[in-house]
Amino acid sequence: MPIRTGEDYIESLRGRNLKIYLFGELVKEPVDHPLIRPSINAVAETYDLAVREQDLATVESSISGQRVNRFLHIVQSAEDLVLQNKMQRKLGQNTGTCFQRCVGMDALNSLHSVTYEMDEKYKTNYHKRLLDFIKMAQTENLIIGGAMTDPKGDRSKGPHEQEDPDMFVHVVEKNDKGIIINGAKAHQTGCINSHWIIVMPTMRLAEADAEFAVVGAVPADAPGITYIYGRQSCDTRSMEEGDLDSGNAKYSGQEAMMIFDHVFIPWEKVFMNGEYEFAAMLVERFTCYHRRSYVCKTGLGDVLIGAAATIADYNGVPNVSHIKDKLVEMTHLNESIYAAGIASSYQSRPLKSGVWLNDDMLANVCKHNVTRFPYELGRMAQDIAGGLLVTLPSEKDFRNPETGPLLKKYLRGRKGVDVENRMKILRLIENMTMGRNAVGYLTESMHGAGSPQAQRIQIARQMQLGYKSKLAKNLANIKDDEEGRPEHSEYFERVFKIGGYENN
Ligand SMILES: Cc1cc2nc3c(=O)[nH]c(=O)nc-3n(C[C@H](O)[C@H](O)[C@H](O)COP(=O)(O)OP(=O)(O)OC[C@H]3O[C@@H](n4cnc5c(N)ncnc54)[C@H](O)[C@@H]3O)c2cc1C
Ligand code: SF4
CATH class of the missing domain: 1.20.140.10 (Butyryl-CoA Dehydrogenase, subunit A, domain 3)
Incomplete structure (x- = not known):
C-alpha cells in the first residue's frame, strides 16, 4: 500500500533499525523519541497537505501516469515550478520550520537533465535507471533525502588533495553487482526521516577527482550507514513535561551527520560513476532549483x-x-x-x-x-x-x-x-x-x-557587465576603437569573459 496520510508515513518509519546516535547513545525507535518526533511531524504535514489540498500539493506525473505528491514530480512547465513555491510557502506557514522534503525534490529534477546529457555523451544508461527509481518513489509515495555536502576537510584543497580521502564520499570498490562507497555527508536535512537518500558530489571536480564523481540512491537503512544526530539550541525542551516552553512543540527540523562505511549501491541505483566533468553541471542545476x-x-x-x-x-x-x-x-x-x-x-x-x-x-x-x-x-x-x-x-x-x-x-x-x-x-x-x-x-x-x-559567485558570473557597459556607452555616445574593439581595461576584459557581452 502506498503511503497516503501523515499517519501512514509515521508508521512507515517504524522498526527500521537505523543506527542513530544521540547524546552518545543509540536511539531505539526514533519515531517515539520526544526530541526527534517534532521533525517527523513536520514531514508528515507534507502528506496531510496533499490530502487536504490536492491541486496545490499533488500533480499528474507523466512518468508513472499517477497523481503523485508534488515533491516527487519532475517539473514540466513554469507553472509546475511556481506551484512548488506556493506549496513551500504554505508548508512553512503550517509548520514554522523546515519540512525537509525539498532537497530530494530538487535532486531528482536536476538529475533528470544531467543523467540525460551524460547518456547523450557516453551512451550510458543513467537516465533510464533514474526514471525507474522515480517511478518507484512516486508509486510508493516515499521521502527522498538529498546528500550533497561533504565534510570537506581543508577547504583550500580539492577532494584528491585531502590527507584523508574520506573527507569526500568516494567509490572504494566496483564489482559486477555495483559500487561500494566510503565517506560522510554533513548537515543532512531530514535524513533519518527519509526512506531513500541520494548521494551526490558537492562541488566541481577535476579529472584526478573521478572516484569522487559518484551519484547513487541508497535506502536510509542500508547496512554500513551511521547517523549522528545534530543538536539544535533548546532542543531538550521537547523532552520536558509540558509544551509551553518549547514555543512550537509539534514541529521542528532535523539535521544529522551520515557516515558511510562500505555502503553498497547496486548498478541500477547508480546515476553517475566517474563522469567528473558533469559534477559541476549537477551542482549548478541543483543549486539553481534549491536556491529558489x-x-x-x-x-x-x-x-x-x-x-x-x-x-x-x-x-x-x-x-x-x-x-x-x-x-x-x-x-x-x-x-x-x-x-x-x-x-x-x-x-x-x-x-x-x-x-x-x-x-x-x-x-x-x-x-x-x-x-x-x-x-x-x-x-x-x-x-x-x-x-x-x-x-x-x-x-x-x-x-x-x-x-x-x-x-x-x-x-x-x-x-x-x-x-x-x-x-x-x-x-x-x-x-x-x-x-x-x-x-x-x-x-x-x-x-x-x-x-x-x-x-x-553565481551572480558575478551572470551579471553581464559587458552588455551593461555597452548600454551605457551607447547612450553616452562612446565609440569602440578603430578596429571595432571596445575600449576597456584588462580587468574589465576578464570580468566580461565571465559575465558575457550579450544580453542572454
Ligand atoms: C541547517 C542546515 C541544513 C542543511 N541541509 C543540507 C542537506 O540536506 N543536504 C546537503 O547536502 N547539505 C545541507 N546543508 C549544507 C550546506 O549546503 C552547507 O552548510 C554549505 O554549503 C556550507 O558548507 P559548510 O557548512 O561546510 O561551511 P564551510 O565550507 O565551512 O564554510 C564556512 C565559510 O567559509 C567560506 N569558505 C569555505 N570554503 C571556501 C573556499 N574554498 N574559498 C573561500 N571561502 C570558503 C564559506 O563561504 C563560508 O563563509 C545544510 C546546512 C545547514 C546549516
Ligand atoms: S530549508 Fe530546504 S528542505 Fe527545508 S523547507 Fe526550506 S527548501 Fe525545504
Whole structure:
C-alpha cells in the first residue's frame, strides 16, 4: 500500500533499525523519541497537505501516469515550478520550520537533465535507471533525502588533495553487482526521516577527482550507514513535561551527520560513476532549483510577522506608529524574498530531457536575500516582543501554586488577554529567533543551499557587465576603437569573459 496520510508515513518509519546516535547513545525507535518526533511531524504535514489540498500539493506525473505528491514530480512547465513555491510557502506557514522534503525534490529534477546529457555523451544508461527509481518513489509515495555536502576537510584543497580521502564520499570498490562507497555527508536535512537518500558530489571536480564523481540512491537503512544526530539550541525542551516552553512543540527540523562505511549501491541505483566533468553541471542545476526553494522561509516569515503583531496587540501597542512601520518593513522584506523566488520559477525554460529549469540569476538573488532578511525580521520581532522574550520564567513556575499566581498577576498585558497566551506567543518568537527553529529560520537560511559567497559567485558570473557597459556607452555616445574593439581595461576584459557581452 502506498503511503497516503501523515499517519501512514509515521508508521512507515517504524522498526527500521537505523543506527542513530544521540547524546552518545543509540536511539531505539526514533519515531517515539520526544526530541526527534517534532521533525517527523513536520514531514508528515507534507502528506496531510496533499490530502487536504490536492491541486496545490499533488500533480499528474507523466512518468508513472499517477497523481503523485508534488515533491516527487519532475517539473514540466513554469507553472509546475511556481506551484512548488506556493506549496513551500504554505508548508512553512503550517509548520514554522523546515519540512525537509525539498532537497530530494530538487535532486531528482536536476538529475533528470544531467543523467540525460551524460547518456547523450557516453551512451550510458543513467537516465533510464533514474526514471525507474522515480517511478518507484512516486508509486510508493516515499521521502527522498538529498546528500550533497561533504565534510570537506581543508577547504583550500580539492577532494584528491585531502590527507584523508574520506573527507569526500568516494567509490572504494566496483564489482559486477555495483559500487561500494566510503565517506560522510554533513548537515543532512531530514535524513533519518527519509526512506531513500541520494548521494551526490558537492562541488566541481577535476579529472584526478573521478572516484569522487559518484551519484547513487541508497535506502536510509542500508547496512554500513551511521547517523549522528545534530543538536539544535533548546532542543531538550521537547523532552520536558509540558509544551509551553518549547514555543512550537509539534514541529521542528532535523539535521544529522551520515557516515558511510562500505555502503553498497547496486548498478541500477547508480546515476553517475566517474563522469567528473558533469559534477559541476549537477551542482549548478541543483543549486539553481534549491536556491529558489528557499521561498519556504517566507512561510516562516509569515508566522513571525503574525507573532510580532500578536504580541504588540497583547502588550497594548498595536496602533503605535513605529510598531506598525516595523511590521510593514518585515512584510516588505519577506515579500522581497518571495518575489525573487517566484519570478525565478516563472522565468524558466525546458532542457533537453524535458524537465524545466528556473532562472539561475533570480534563484541566487532569492537565496542571497534569504541569507540576510530573516535575520532582520528576527531583529524586529525581538524588538517588538520586549525583554520578557529572554527573561520569561518556565512553565513549571507558571504551574507552581506559589509562583503561578504571582506570574499571572505581574505578566499581564492589556486587559482581556490571557497571561498564558502572552507567554505562548513570546515562546514562539524565541523558538524561531534563538531556539530550536532558529536553525531552520536563521542559520539554515545562511548556509543551506550554499553560504552567501556561493551566491555572489553565481551572480558575478551572470551579471553581464559587458552588455551593461555597452548600454551605457551607447547612450553616452562612446565609440569602440578603430578596429571595432571596445575600449576597456584588462580587468574589465576578464570580468566580461565571465559575465558575457550579450544580453542572454
Ligand atoms: C541547517 C542546515 C541544513 C542543511 N541541509 C543540507 C542537506 O540536506 N543536504 C546537503 O547536502 N547539505 C545541507 N546543508 C549544507 C550546506 O549546503 C552547507 O552548510 C554549505 O554549503 C556550507 O558548507 P559548510 O557548512 O561546510 O561551511 P564551510 O565550507 O565551512 O564554510 C564556512 C565559510 O567559509 C567560506 N569558505 C569555505 N570554503 C571556501 C573556499 N574554498 N574559498 C573561500 N571561502 C570558503 C564559506 O563561504 C563560508 O563563509 C545544510 C546546512 C545547514 C546549516
Ligand atoms: S530549508 Fe526550506 S527548501 Fe530546504 S528542505 Fe527545508 S523547507 Fe525545504
